[in-house]
Amino acid sequence: MNVQASSDGESQVDYTHSPWLDPSATPFIQIKNINKQFGAFTAVNDVSLDIYKGELFALLGGSGCGKTTLLRMLAGFETPTSGSIIIDGVDMNGIPPYERPVNMMFQSYALFPHMSVHKNIAYGLKREGVAKAERTQRTNEILEMVELEEFAKRKPHQLSGGQRQRVALARALIKRPKVLLLDEPLAALDKRLREQTQFELMNIQEKLGITFVVVTHDQEEAMTLATRIAVMDKGDFEQIGTPAQIYENPRSRFIASFIGSANLLDCAVTKRDGDFYSVSQPGVDQPIVVEYDGELAVGANVTLAVRPEKIHVEKRSVANSSVAQGSNQLNGVVKEMAYLGRLSTYHIVTDSGVLIEVTSPNQSRYRDGNHPIDWDDEVTISFAPQSAVLLTE
Amino acid sequence: MNQKKSKFLISCMIFGYAFLYVPIFLLILYSFNYSPLLPVWGGFSTRWYSRLLESPEVWDATLLSLKIAFISATVATVFGTLAGLALARVGQFRGKTVFTGMISAPLVMPEVITGLSLLLFFITLWQLTGWPQQRGMFTITIAHITFAMAYVAVIIQSRLAGTNRALEEAAMDLGAKPLRVLTDITIPMLAPGMMAGWLLAFTLSLDDLIIASFVSGPGSTTLPMMIYSRIRLGLKPDINALATILIVSVAIGVFIAGWIMLRQQKQRALLANE
Numbered sequence: 001m002n003v004q005a006s007s008d009g010e011s012q013v014d015y016t017h018s019p020w021l022d023p024s025a026t027p028f029i030q031i032k033n034i035n036k037q038f039g040a041f042t043a044v045n046d047v048s049l050d051i052y053k054g055e056l057f058a059l060l061g062g063s064g065c066g067k068t069t070l071l072r073m074l075a076g077f078e079t080p081t082s083g084s085i086i087i088d089g090v091d092m093n094g095i096p097p098y099e100r101p102v103n104m105m106f107q108s109y110a111l112f113p114h115m116s117v118h119k120n121i122a123y124g125l126k127r128e129g130v131a132k133a134e135r136t137q138r139t140n141e142i143l144e145m146v147e148l149e150e151f152a153k154r155k156p157h158q159l160s161g162g163q164r165q166r167v168a169l170a171r172a173l174i175k176r177p178k179v180l181l182l183d184e185p186l187a188a189l190d191k192r193l194r195e196q197t198q199f200e201l202m203n204i205q206e207k208l209g210i211t212f213v214v215v216t217h218d219q220e221e222a223m224t225l226a227t228r229i230a231v232m233d234k235g236d237f238e239q240i241g242t243p244a245q246i247y248e249n250p251r252s253r254f255i256a257s258f259i260g261s262a263n264l265l266d267c268a269v270t271k272r273d274g275d276f277y278s279v280s281q282p283g284v285d286q287p288i289v290v291e292y293d294g295e296l297a298v299g300a301n302v303t304l305a306v307r308p309e310k311i312h313v314e315k316r317s318v319a320n321s322s323v324a325q326g327s328n329q330l331n332g333v334v335k336e337m338a339y340l341g342r343l344s345t346y347h348i349v350t351d352s353g354v355l356i357e358v359t360s361p362n363q364s365r366y367r368d369g370n371h372p373i374d375w376d377d378e379v380t381i382s383f384a385p386q387s388a389v390l391l392t393e
Numbered sequence: 394m395n396q397k398k399s400k401f402l403i404s405c406m407i408f409g410y411a412f413l414y415v416p417i418f419l420l421i422l423y424s425f426n427y428s429p430l431l432p433v434w435g436g437f438s439t440r441w442y443s444r445l446l447e448s449p450e451v452w453d454a455t456l457l458s459l460k461i462a463f464i465s466a467t468v469a470t471v472f473g474t475l476a477g478l479a480l481a482r483v484g485q486f487r488g489k490t491v492f493t494g495m496i497s498a499p500l501v502m503p504e505v506i507t508g509l510s511l512l513l514f515f516i517t518l519w520q521l522t523g524w525p526q527q528r529g530m531f532t533i534t535i536a537h538i539t540f541a542m543a544y545v546a547v548i549i550q551s552r553l554a555g556t557n558r559a560l561e562e563a564a565m566d567l568g569a570k571p572l573r574v575l576t577d578i579t580i581p582m583l584a585p586g587m588m589a590g591w592l593l594a595f596t597l598s599l600d601d602l603i604i605a606s607f608v609s610g611p612g613s614t615t616l617p618m619m620i621y622s623r624i625r626l627g628l629k630p631d632i633n634a635l636a637t638i639l640i641v642s643v644a645i646g647v648f649i650a651g652w653i654m655l656r657q658q659k660q661r662a663l664l665a666n667e
């Protein structure tokens with residue numbers, strides 16, 4: 001959220017970048033109580049969602065959770081069992097795929113094998129009845145945009161995976177749809193190409209201003225690409241929000257462990273002091289203080305979640321401890337460590353016997369036999385009350 | 394041990410192929426024999442081929458066979474394709490499995506039975522409606538359509554099962570109405586299968602003797618029927634020449650059909666290797 005100081009001193013939300021915060025904005029795509037049954041099996045379970053114009057919205061979830069099914073209902077290939085889909089004010093119920101203002105980029109690309117790259121891309125315009133001269137011109141323009149000019153005459157099977165991906169993208173974009181649906185657009189590419197293509201996708205989306213709905217099972221991809229993410233599980237939305245919201249304020253244990261990794265500890269509330277709650281694990285005396293803006297009764301069961309990178313670790317023997325005032329401190333021993341270059345990951349067992357994962361940046365150079373923190377070192381771990389969250393689900 | 398085994402296998406193979414192809418080779422060889430007496434080699438000549446050209450009944454029979462083969466293959470391809478499409482693409486309906494099984498029944502049905510049942514069918518039809526008044530080219534064509542259609546439908550159905558449904562959806566997504574999808578995407582994808590089906594139907598019709606014999610009438614003698622009836626009057630070298638022509642044309646048809654299928658398989662394999 002962008003907060004700007006206005007002339008009268010009050011802060012104002014910048015709605016152009018976060019339309020979902022603007023109560024007066026009308027959503028571009030409205031998904032209302034959509035349900036999809038395959039026989040007795042519920043693939044999508046009564047979900048509702050608003051997507052705004054110009055968003056790059058990601059549907060994220062594990063395999064089989066119903067992402068593709070939801071996307072196919074937007075495209076018109078599946079009919080919802082109940083509920084309605086409204087795109088740009090028009091109810092899509094009963095409107096066939098060929099009359100919807102959306103285009104889709106398929107998971108397998110689905111390039112027409114008997115047509116050249118040029119013909120593949122121009123197909124949508126041809127069906128729209130665009131005259132040949134304009135068709136050629138627009139196709140050439142988009143070929144230039146995806147940098148495939150010299151491949152125009154080739155057949156799909158004569159292209160590399162990355163080139164096919166770009167042909168599929170160009171073909172789906174040429175009609176300048178109101179909404180572009182992308183089903184795992186980068187899944188078939190290798191890691192390097194995928195990262196590079198993510199930024200190309202974002203650039204194209206920004207340039208054309210088309211609303212994108214991207215399906216992915218790769219959480220990093222969703223975080224990189226999306227303005228907002230809906231995390232799906234078993235046909236339901238678990239949480240909808242910006243990448244930062246979802247990462248920093250996970251709504252449930254599922255989200256906390258699905259997006260990134262988190263230390264999850266089952267605790268009970270022992271004391272409350274304003275927004276500061278003391279929680280502790282059953283049988284463990286040492287309380288942990290967490291700032292939480294919800295209402296919790298003393299004695300309530302909660303889950304404490306702390307991200308590994310939000311925990312500070314240092315040797316207990318260090319003279320000038322840099323542990324911040326007021327932060328939670330626990331003593332423990334390093335049981336495992338993994339050197340990952342940029343970061344190191346430590347598995348630390350606290351004195352009360354809890355396993356905590358900590359990642360910390362490698363600020364000083366490692367040299368053989370000179371690790372700042374090593375196996376079996378006695379360490380102190382600490383984190384601020386603001387770094388942890390309490391989960392009730 | 395291994396060496397021995399492979400020698401044994403190789404001799405088996407040679408024997409097997411010899412058994413298959415020596416008679417055909419002999420037939421072709423004797424069609425170029427100058428001597429009219431079968432086992433006597435009288436030098437190379439093409440006289441039987443020229444004689445063939447001069448005999449009008451051979452021409453009539455050939456022309457009739459070609460006409461029937463062409464018409465029945467074409468009609469069978471159209472109907473077979475539609476049947477294959479229906480079976481593969483019209484979602485689930487009651488008794489789909491039964492229909493799918495039934496379409497391939499004519500493939501395993503003894504031809505004698507197919508011929509007999511078709512003859513009964515035409516006779517019943519004639520009694521009920523007075524049509525067809527006489528059996529001939531028309532009834533043979535219909536008979537050939539019915540059994541060739543089954544072959545085409547099976548080929549198309551297996552082609553479709555292997556093709557990517559997403560291609561048709563992609564076309565629809567880009568604004569193609571269902572009929573357009575059929576002509577722009579489905580038919581071109583099926584074209585090699587349809588070609589193969591047509592060639593198969595054509596050759597099946599061209600060399601069918603049994604079914605044609607059942608449903609033909611006076612004055613309509615197909616090429617295989619003519620060859621068969623002449624053989625019964627004694628082996629004549631001009632029949633060898635005729636048979637040679639038949640073998641060569643059937644071989645070409647089968648070869649082209651196989652080549653088309655192979656090429657499509659390769660292309661598909663390339664696309665599947667993502």
Ligand SMILES: Nc1ncnc2c1ncn2[C@@H]1O[C@H](COP(=O)(O)OP(=O)(O)OP(=O)(O)O)[C@@H](O)[C@H]1O
Pocket residue numbers: 038041043061062063064065066067068069070217
């Ligand atoms: N046509 C269908 N008939 C029956 N079940 C289906 C059909 N299509 C999808 N399903 C089921 O619905 C569920 C959701 O499928 P969907 O394709 O939406 O998953 P997904 O989230 O896209 O998974 P993935 O990440 O593996 O692509 C799956 O359990 C699947 O088996």
Ligand SMILES: [Mg+2]
Pocket residue numbers: 067068069
């Ligand atoms: Mg999917």
